[in-house]
Amino acid sequence: MPVYTYRIIHEDGSKGDFFEVNQSMSEEQLAIHPETGEKVVKVMHAPNLGLKHTTGGTEKKLDNKNVEKAGFTKYEKDKLTGKYHKTAGTNKNLPSTLNTDAIRKNLG
Numbered sequence: 001m002p003v004y005t006y007r008i009i010h011e012d013g014s015k016g017d018f019f020e021v022n023q024s025m026s027e028e029q030l031a032i033h034p035e036t037g038e039k040v041v042k043v044m045h046a047p048n049l050g051l052k053h054t055t056g057g058t059e060k061k062l063d064n065k066n067v068e069k070a071g072f073t074k075y076e077k078d079k080l081t082g083k084y085h086k087t088a089g090t091n092k093n094l095p096s097t098l099n100t101d102a103i104r105k106n107l108g
Contacts, residue, residue, distance in 0.1 A: 005043040006030055018043065064088035 001022045008016030016038070021030065029042045060066070064087050067074045073089025075098055084098040 004029070005045065006033075006040040007043050008033060008036075009039045009041055011038075 001024055003020050004023050005018055005020050007018050010016050019033070019040075021034070023029075030040050032038065033040050062074075064074060068088040068090065073091055073094050074087050075084035076087045077084050082100070084100065086094065086096045
């Protein structure tokens with residue numbers, strides 16, 4: 001059963017404490033606190049999606065062997081020269097090095 005967060009609204013309109021309630025999705029949202037009878041409002045949160053995502057998993061998927069196996073080409077930037085060098089991919093039509101400055105000049 002989902003857990004919903006509510007916030008107490010005092011008679012003077014000031015905001016009070018938060019509290020959580022286990023409620024079925026089919027139940028109506030609360031308008032008053034179940035114990036104190038004070039007015040409450042439901043607090044919306046970003047959903048917590050239980051995805052199978054980890055930093056290590058992403059790094060493994062972007063490993064050069066996996067990228068190449070999937071048919072992609074990967075370039076990595078050389079910090080000294082600013083050029084990009086091919087680190088994965090077997091497409092012979094693509095250059096082994098990219099100079100982005102030269103590409104920008106041709107586009108602009």
